[in-house]
Amino acid sequence: MALFKKFSKEDVSNLSQVKSSVARGIRAAICETYPYLEQTDVIETLIPKKESVYLGKCGHVQLCVMNGTILFFQERDGPWLPTLRVLHQYPDMMKRLRTDKGAIKFVLSGANIMCPGLTHPDATIHDEGDVGAPVAIYAFDKENAMAVGVLKMSTADIRAINKGIGVDNMHHLNDGLWKMPSLN
Known part of the structure; x- marks a missing residue:
């Protein structure tokens, strides 16, 4: 369920500066989800306190924007997810899953990631995760992430059940969000 299949500046409503207390809350939520950012002080680079x-707002999606650049997004009460541009800068911030070759074209067209695409001999579950955990989706033999998603099943269940949707594809290369890195 790619959120940003058709996405443009016109889709963003209510772009407004938030109070520092709200900004601290967003920053804290992001650090809680991605401890790597706090441990390495990357959060200071991404979202400086000052x-x-x-x-x-874009429908039921919130965008965290700094200096006109969309850094993170959140659907409803889900986790804050980084844009692929942020993830490519800091690839160690998220749990990683790697699909087989056959899944690539589907993922890049916005399809969710099915379990067999993650359990194939060419695929790799690099990090374990529970339902609702944000994950970076990498393609077989590629260095940079091709999508950002949320686990629909735990990685243990993906291996055990091996059918159905394993990961909700939230944002992928060449979707509207990728094509529009800035709101300026």
């Missing part, structure tokens, strides 16, 4: 944070 900078203005803006929140954009």
Whole structure:
């Protein structure tokens, strides 16, 4: 369920600066989900305490924006997810799953990631995760992530059940969010 299949600046409503207390809350939630950012002080680079944070709304999705650049997004009450541009800068921030070759074209067209695409001999479950955990989706033999998603099943269940949707594809290369890195 790619959120940003058709996405443009016009889809963003209510881009407004948030109070510092709200910005601290967003920052804390992001650090809680991605401890790597806090441990390595990357969060200071991404969302400096003194900078203005803006929140954009796009249907039931919130966008965390700094200096016109969309850094993170959140669907309803789900986790804050990084854009692929942020993930490519800091690839160690998220749990990783790697699909087989056959899944690539489907993932890049916005399809969810099915269990067999993650359990194939060419695929790799690099990190264990529970339902609802954000994950980076890598393609077989590629260095950079091709999608960001949320686990629909735990990685243990993906291996055991091996059918159905394993990961909700939230944002992928060449979707609207990728094509529009900035709101300026």
